[in-house]
Amino acid sequence: MALIAAVAVVSLLIGVAVMQFIVSPAELAARTAAPEPGPVTAPIEQRTIENTIVSRGEITYADAVEASVDTAGASDRPVVTGHVPEVGAVLQPGGIALELAGRPVVVLSGDLPAYRSLAVGMRGPDVVQLKVALAGMGYWVGDTASDVFDYDTAVALGVLYEQIGYAPAAGGPEAQQMLRDAERGVRDAGTGLAQARAALSQAVDAGATNVIGEQAAVNAASDQLSDAQQLLAEAQEGVLPTLPSSEALFLADLPRRVDAVSVKRGDILSGSPMSVSGATLTIVGSVSQQDAELITEGLTAFFPAPDGTELTATVQRVTAPQTRSTEGAAENSADQSSGGAARYTVELSPGELSPEQIEALRGTNVRLRIPIASTDGEVLAVPIAALSAGSAGEERVELLIDPKSGPDAETENIAVRAGLAADGYVEIASDDPRIEAGVKVVVGR
Template identity: 70%
Template sequence: MQFVVSPAEIAARTAPPEPGPVTAPVEERVIENTIVARGEVTYADAIDVTIDAAAGEERPVVTGHVPEIGTVLKPGNIALEVAGRPVIVLPGTLPAYRMLSVGMRGPDVVQLKDALGALGYAAGDPGSDLFDYDTAAALGALYEQTGYEAADGGSEARLALRDAERAVRDANTAVAQAQADLKDASDGGARNVIGEQAAVNSAWVELTDAQESLVTAQEGVLPRLPSSEVLFLGDLPRRVDDVSVARGDILSGSPMSVSGAALTIIGSLSKQDAELLSEGDEAFYPGPGGEELHATVQRIAAPASRGESEDGSQEEGASDGNGGGGQSGGDRYTVTLSPGDLTSEQIEALRGTNVRLRLPIASTDGEVLAVPLAALSAGSGGENRVELLIDAKNGADAETEIVEVEAGLAADGYVEIISEEPRLVAGAKVVVGR
């Protein structure tokens, strides 16, 4: 019997509603205009590390300092130990490709001096591309701090230095002896002292040559930087994401991959949405437990032009990023956000996930009076107004009144209204249709 419905009840259910205005209540609410996007939570700029192991004198055996995943590499840290020698991390974007020593010039020397200067070492004139004595001294201090002896010319260079020092001493003795012989010849009244003077001159020439050789030999034992003992990385610090070697392995290929040390959120936006945002703007996203977390916009990057790389250089055969013609994701702007202060548990739970981003671009200062957008109309003079329900009566004869209002922020189907009309309060009804 519960499924049996009388004809009268069916007629009541299907009967049209009483004629009259369709109304909606005036509400008190916060109106917030937001941009909604998706973002990947990740460690940005992952790269595979390469070390010039072939430049070392010994077999490239990994002997120690193998980092664990999650290790943060900072300037001056040791990334790896190969054949008993350190691979020192320094800031820079130009890979090491040759040994640097006193007297050399080039952009790699400038990079090294900048890196040493950033660590607090006096590495010489930063505006010069010359590897000088100050650069060598700073490099030696860096090696001493890491607990290793700086590379130099080796045993052959040290032997050459001893020989050069001995040659200078012998040359000084020869000069002194030639000068004594010349003095004796002059004091003895000999008229012909040309031979003794020539011997003095010859001794001085030999001393000068010996001193120049000594300078060269001294440079040979000054600290130098082999390309196998340095790892230049941009945007330090960096986080170790993966390690592919162990102690005792022969180094071949990339021993590890690293990325930015700070967790970031990377999303994409349309041009229209991107132009509404600025660096420093606040954003919100859900945490692993459903809690709302705060993020901050760090960077907004425009897409590269079609057929052009991000650095502005022309790329051969560039496409629109979609494997063919037409619109693509390459037309969208990239937004990078800092995810805020997170616990280690939150970091592990969020890393590698895709989250919903909410980016407010305008908001009312607290709750305001708001009505549906359909309740707002324009008068003949362009003024904004709403139709306020005064008395519903029997529907068809409902009494309403047009009230002029000032419209504020609109979002999510609602618009803020400002009016001096005392009857226009929360709970009052306004007409949205008939």
């Protein structure tokens, strides 16, 4: 009897287990039948909507150039004697980039390289550049629009050399000798004029009726003095400060950072002594023309730091791609028509960074996020699919009033005011108090 009872229990359990896998045709049809049609809904959310352009950018010191010094006109061999900068040093206007044969190579602001030595009386665009550079450092040079190297320019140059601790170049020993000779000539001519005037005075006092000879002597002595004074003025100009081409390093967009140095003390300079770039980090990225039209100078962008924190940068400029003329332009148009449109360049200036961050970020490629429009904090927002247009052109959402059993769900169209749209959501506002966060709206059926 016990065996029979055990077999009965086991059989019952097996039957129950098997029944779990047996489904009737009616039940199977019910399970696989399509659900009752009804509205697809999504809740109204409270969120910040931000229209953002995403790109990538290289972090670098911009505008790297090879610095060059014109040593062809130097009177001595261009031996590097000092002031060799270290990598990372910053070249400021009026600073010393290098010392050659005991003479300074002065850093000045300008695009034109120093291609000739400048002295009083010379004129040209390089003179204007020098005067503007000196004026930018606070020196008085007179009219900066004039292209003449005049007395004021020479004096300003002399003051600059004095402040950096060097005697200015001033014509050399020959010019100094000419000045001494001219000064002696003026003294002699002055003495001769005084003697001629004294002789004329004595003749007049003695009652002489004919003093033509004495007067002629005075006139001749006066002419000699004028000539001597003219020679003195020229000699004085000859010893005014000059700017040898070997002592000037003109660089645009100062200050500049030294990236690499190829010389050391004792070397004879041949070629470029160093390469320099912008003194501050710059982020350079690229965007499409459509995005470029939305980006303006002064916008704040965001990028990640090496430790994951978010850093900021400011848009400095947006540059269109360079256009090519004639045949090149035709090729460019063909490229664009085939989908290869040229990209616009975006330059940004990072915010204040620590030395450690600068070192870690330099040379890296980062993800840039540039918000071009944003709501003022959190607003009511719905998926864009929830927004529709009424018969009068008004914007509206379909509010779920009662879900009921799907097909019989009760809804109502509510007029709203749409705002900023981004990332699939749109800002809404309504005078209807039922439009609030959490309430469901229809996004499809």
